[in-house]
Amino acid sequence: MEQKQGDTYRYGMVIDLDKCTGCGTCMIACAAENNVSVRPDQTDKERTITWMKLYKITNGKEFPNTEVSYFPRPCMHCEEDGRGHHQPSCVSVCVATATKLDHNTGIVSQIYTRCIGCRYCQAACPYGARYFNWWDTYFPKGKGLERYLSPEISPRMRGVVEKCTFCHHRLMRAKTQAYAEVRTDLEEHEYTTACAEACPVQAITFGDLNNPEHKVSQMIKSPYAFRLLERLNTKPKVYYISTKDWVRKLADNYLPGEFKPVTRATG
Amino acid sequence: MDSPLLPEGVKRCSTTTFLLWTLPWLALLAWGGLSAFLCLWKGLNQTNMSNVFAFALWIVFDLAIIALGAGAFFTGFLTYIVGKGELKNVINAAVIIGFICYSGAMGMLGIDIGQPIRGWFIFWHANIHSMLVEVSFCITCYLMVLGIEFIPLILKNRQLDKIRELHIFGHSLHEIMAVFAATGTFLSFFHQGSLGGMFGVLYARPFAAREGFYIWPWTFFLFILSAIAAGPCFTILCTKLAEKISRKKLVPDNAIQLLAKISAWLLSIYMVLKIADTLGWIYGVVPRAGLKFIDFYREGPYGIWLVVCEILIFGIIPAIILLVPKARQHQGWLITACLLNCTGIVLNRFVFIIVTLAIPVMPFDRFWSYLPTWQEWGIAMAVIGYGFLLFSAAYRYLPVFPQERELNPVTE
Numbered sequence: 038m039e040q041k042q043g044d045t046y047r048y049g050m051v052i053d054l055d056k057c058t059g060c061g062t063c064m065i066a067c068a069a070e071n072n073v074s075v076r077p078d079q080t081d082k083e084r085t086i087t088w089m090k091l092y093k094i095t096n097g098k099e100f101p102n103t104e105v106s107y108f109p110r111p112c113m114h115c116e117e118d119g120r121g122h123h124q125p126s127c128v129s130v131c132v133a134t135a136t137k138l139d140h141n142t143g144i145v146s147q148i149y150t151r152c153i154g155c156r157y158c159q160a161a162c163p164y165g166a167r168y169f170n171w172w173d174t175y176f177p178k179g180k181g182l183e184r185y186l187s188p189e190i191s192p193r194m195r196g197v198v199e200k201c202t203f204c205h206h207r208l209m210r211a212k213t214q215a216y217a218e219v220r221t222d223l224e225e226h227e228y229t230t231a232c233a234e235a236c237p238v239q240a241i242t243f244g245d246l247n248n249p250e251h252k253v254s255q256m257i258k259s260p261y262a263f264r265l266l267e268r269l270n271t272k273p274k275v276y277y278i279s280t281k282d283w284v285r286k287l288a289d290n291y292l293p294g295e296f297k298p299v300t301r302a303t304g
Numbered sequence: 305m306d307s308p309l310l311p312e313g314v315k316r317c318s319t320t321t322f323l324l325w326t327l328p329w330l331a332l333l334a335w336g337g338l339s340a341f342l343c344l345w346k347g348l349n350q351t352n353m354s355n356v357f358a359f360a361l362w363i364v365f366d367l368a369i370i371a372l373g374a375g376a377f378f379t380g381f382l383t384y385i386v387g388k389g390e391l392k393n394v395i396n397a398a399v400i401i402g403f404i405c406y407s408g409a410m411g412m413l414g415i416d417i418g419q420p421i422r423g424w425f426i427f428w429h430a431n432i433h434s435m436l437v438e439v440s441f442c443i444t445c446y447l448m449v450l451g452i453e454f455i456p457l458i459l460k461n462r463q464l465d466k467i468r469e470l471h472i473f474g475h476s477l478h479e480i481m482a483v484f485a486a487t488g489t490f491l492s493f494f495h496q497g498s499l500g501g502m503f504g505v506l507y508a509r510p511f512a513a514r515e516g517f518y519i520w521p522w523t524f525f526l527f528i529l530s531a532i533a534a535g536p537c538f539t540i541l542c543t544k545l546a547e548k549i550s551r552k553k554l555v556p557d558n559a560i561q562l563l564a565k566i567s568a569w570l571l572s573i574y575m576v577l578k579i580a581d582t583l584g585w586i587y588g589v590v591p592r593a594g595l596k597f598i599d600f601y602r603e604g605p606y607g608i609w610l611v612v613c614e615i616l617i618f619g620i621i622p623a624i625i626l627l628v629p630k631a632r633q634h635q636g637w638l639i640t641a642c643l644l645n646c647t648g649i650v651l652n653r654f655v656f657i658i659v660t661l662a663i664p665v666m667p668f669d670r671f672w673s674y675l676p677t678w679q680e681w682g683i684a685m686a687v688i689g690y691g692f693l694l695f696s697a698a699y700r701y702l703p704v705f706p707q708e709r710e711l712n713p714v715t716e
Contacts, residue, residue, distance in 0.1 A: 083354035083672060094668045108668065119507030124433070126508045132436045133425040153425050154348075154418020156358035157436050163508035163665035169358065169418065171349040195347045196418025266666060268594050269508045287668050290594030 047143040048203055049246040049274035050233065051256040052109055054284055056240035059107030064089045066235030067111070070204060072190045074174040075182070086168040088112070088201040089232050096283040106284045109241070111232065112166040112201035113265065113273030114138075114145045126271060127158035127167060135198075143246070143274055144203050152197040159198060163266055164273075167200045203243075204230040225251050246274060260299045263288055309463055309701050313709045315552075316700055325696065329689040336686020339679040343415050350679045354672070359657050361676040362416045365684045367499055367653040369405040370443070371527070372646060374535030375563075376402020376450060377485075377492035382566070384485035393559045396457050396704045397546070398539045403450045404694050408687035410447060415683055435501040442495030449488045453481065460703050493528060500527025503656040510593035511600050512660040514585060522581045523656070529577065533570035534649040536563040537622075537642035544639060546699060552712045554705040557633075564638060568626030571645060575619045582611070603671040606659050614655065618648025 067073070067089040079085050092108040115125035116138070122129060124138050125145055135151040136158060138144075159167045173195045176182045186192070189206040193199045211227040225244055233241040244251035256262065257276045264273045265288050279285055282298040305319040316322070342350045353360045379398035383391040414420050426440045459465065459474030497520065504514040504521025514521040540563055543555050586597045601608045625631045625641035632638050664671060676684075698704055 081354075083356050084349070092666075092668055118505075119513070120505075122433075126506070129431075129433045130436065130502075130505065131431050132434050132440065133422070133429040134431040135425075135429070151422075151425060151429060152419065153422040155416075155436065156353075156418070157434070157502070159355060159358035160661060161506050161508065165355065165666070165669065168355055169348075171354075172347060194419075198418075266508070268592070269510070269665075271508050290599075290667055292591060292594055292596065295594060 045141055045247060046245050047247040047274065048208075048228075048244070049114070049143065049253055049257075049276065050111065050203070050230070051242045051253045051262070051276045051278060053240045053242075053256075054106050054108065054277055054279040055281070056238045057107045057109060057236075058238060058240075059091060059093060059105075060237065061091055062235045062237055063109055063232035063241060064091055066231040067201070069185050070187060070190075070231035071202070072176075072186050072192050073199075074170065074172070074176065074193065076172065076175065077177070084169075084171045086170070086199065088166075088168070088199070090165075094284065094287055096281075104281065104283065106279065106281065108277075108288075109232070110164060110166065110265070111230075111275060112145060112203075113164050113271065113275045114143060114201075114203060116143065116272035116274065117270060118161075119270045121270070126161040126163070130157045130161045132157065142208065144205055144208070145200075146202060146205060147198065147200055149191060149193045149197050149199065154196040154198065156198060163269060163271070167198050169198050170195050207231075261285070265289070306701075309461065311462060311701070311703045313714060314703075315712065315714050322696070322700060326693055329692040329696075332685045332689025333693070335682040336684075336689065339682030339686070340415050342679055343683070344420065348416075348418060350677065352674055352677045352680065354674070356672040357658070357661050357674040359661060360674060361680045361684055362412045364650075364654050364657050365687065366409040366412055366416075367657065368650040369687065370409050370499065371496065371531040371534055371649045371653065372538040373402040373405025373409075374492060374496060374531035375537075375539035376405075376453075376535070377446070377488045378532045378535050379539060379563070380453065380481075380485035381489040384482040385489065388562060390556070390559045390562055393705065393707050394539060394543060394555050394563065396702075396706070397543050397555070399450060399453045399457070400695055400698050400704065401539060401542050401691075403447075403454050404687075404691040406443060406447045406450055408690055410443065411690075412683055412687060435498045435505055438498035439495050439502065442491045442498065446488055446491040446495060449484050449491060452477065452484050453488070456481070457698070457702050457704070461701055492531075496528045496531040497524040500524045500656075503660060506660065509660055509665055510589055510595060511663050512656060513589050514581065515588060522577075522584070526574065526578060526581060529570060529574040530649050530652060533567055533574045534645050536567040537626075537645040540564060540567075541639065541642045541646065542695070543705075544642075546695070550699070552708065554708050554711065556707055556711070560638075561632065564626050564632045564642075565629075567642075567645065568623060568632065571619070571623040572627060575615065575623055578619065579615060582615070600659075600663055603664075604662060604673055606662060610651070610655055610659065614648060614651050618644050618651055622648070 064087060071088060073086050073088060076085060089109055089111045092110060094106050094108055096104040118124060118126045118129050128136050128138050132155055133151050133153050135148045137146050139146060156169055159169060170193050174192045176186060208228050211223055215223055229243045233243040242252050242256060244253040246254050248254055259278055261278050261280050262276050263285050264276055268289050286296050310316050375398045379391055379395050382388045383395045417423060426437060430437045456474040456478040459470050464470050500523035501521055503512040504516060504523030506512040514523050516522050540560055547554050590597055622641040622644035625637050
C-alpha cells in the first residue's frame, strides 16, 4: 500500500533473534554509514560509541544445556517516558531541546550542535542507547577509513551525545528522490536502515508500523514478538522475535509466576 | 600589614600566620585549576565518567553542597520572614556558606558539561519539561540573590564603610533584605525540589523513579525537606569549626540551639516521609517493574547497608539526638548529630546518582564500577579550598559574626 506524505508514519524495526548469528555486520554497517568516530584503542567499552550494540546472552545453564542468543540493540525510538507522557525519557529531560521525537515519523532525533553535553539523557535512557563523545572525532588517516566518510552525516564534535537515528538521512534521501520524481509517496523498500540492509541473514526488518502492508506491522503480531523492558512502558518501536522462552524472559524483569510462556501454535 | 582592613575591636592573627593558613587551600585551588584546564583542553576523557556513569563525582558533590548550602536560604527565611531575631548572629555566616556552595557548584557544572561554551543554550533553548532547566534557572537566579545578600556585608569592611555612598548603598540593601530573603526562599524551594525531581522522573529507571503529586515526584519534596533539615546543621558545623580554629566564641548558644531544634523537627518529619516513600517505592514502583526490593542491592558494594545507613544511622539517630534538649545542648553530641545529619544527606545524593546509574536496567546487562580520577578529585577539592579561602578572608576582613566583639572583649 502506498502512503501519502503528511500521513503519520511510525517507523520501526523488528529483529528476529532466532535468525541473528551475532556476526556484527549490523554494527559495522551502522558505524560506517553514520560516520561513527573510533578510537585507536577500542577496548574501553564504557566509552566507545556503538549506536547498534550487540549483546550476547545465555540461558545460564551448564553444558550441554547451554544456549546462546545475540541481542542487537539500536536506539529504541521510544514513544513515551514510562509515565504516559508522549515523549521518550531522553526527550523530556533534555535541557536544551537538543533531542526530539518527530510525531510524523516516530524518529527520535539528536541535534548535535545544540547538545550541551550534560548527559542527563544518558541517565534517563534505560537501554544505554546514548553515547557521549569523550574524545575529539577521530578517523585514522592512511588506513582508508576517511574515504568511507559519508557527506550526508555531520561528524559529531567532542562533548555531545549521539545515538542511532534510524538512518534518518536515508529518509531524507528517499523523500528527495520522490520529490524529484513528482511523487508524494514512499514505497516500503525506499527507506530502510543500514543495519537492516547489511544483515546477511535478514534478521532485521525495517518499515512503517502504521502501515498494515509493511512487513514490520505484520511481524509484530507474532505471539513471539516482544519489546525490550516492555514493563517500563516506554513504548519502544524496536520489536524482537524469539521462539525461545528464556530469551523473551530475559528481555524484561518478572516476579515469580509472572512470565507466561507462549503456547506453541500447532499445524 | 593589613590591620587597616580588619574589623574594629576584634582580634585577628598576624598577616604571616594568615598567609600560611591559606597555603594548603591555595594548593587545593592549584590542583583544581590544573584539573579544570586539562578537562577543558583535552575533554572529559580526563575523568573516569563513562556512558554508564554519565553523572559521577562532580554531580554528587554539586548536589551535596547545594543541599548543605540550604542553610543560607532557610536561615534567611527564618530571620527575615519568620522574624527569629537571634539568628541575625549567624545569618552572615550562613549567607557566605551558601554563596560558597552555590558558586562552587556552578563552577563545577561549567566543567562538567561537554560543551561549556553552549551553557547558555539551557536558557535560550529551554525545554520547560526538563527538571534540569528548572534547576538551572533557579540556581542561577539564586546565586545572584546570594551575591546581593553578600554585598552589604562586604561593604561593612572598615575601609569600604568609610565611603559614604557605599555605606548608604549597603545600608539601603540591608533594609530591603527581607525581599531578597523571600526571593531566595522561593528560588531555593524550587531548585532543591527540582534537583530531587531530576531523579524521581527517571521513570525508566525503577531504582530512582517515584510516584508523586501532579508533575512532581515525591523526591521533589523530599529533597527540599532533607536540604532544610541538613542545611542548618552544616551552618552549625561551619561556625563551630570557625570557633575551634579562631579559639573564640563567635555565635551565642541560643542561635545555635534554635537552629539545632528546627533541624531536629525537620529531620524527624523528613525521616517519617522518607520511610513512607521507601515503603511506597518497595510496594509500588518496584513490583510494577517486575523486581523485588532486594534485587537492587545485590551487585557490587551497594548492599542493603545503604538503606540502613541512610535511614537509621544518618537519619533517625541524629534526629533523636537533636530532638532531646539535653543532648543537643551537649557540644559533643550536637556536633556528632550535625555530622551524621550532613553525612546522611551526602549519602542520599550519592545513592540517587551513583547507585541509580550503577544498577543495570536491562536484565542481561552487566554491572560497572566507577572510581574518580585525580582530575575529578582535583576539581572537587578545589571547591573545598575555595570555600576555606573565601570564608577565612570574609572572617578576617568583615564583621561576619555581629556578637564577636561582645563575646570576646579585647583587653589591651
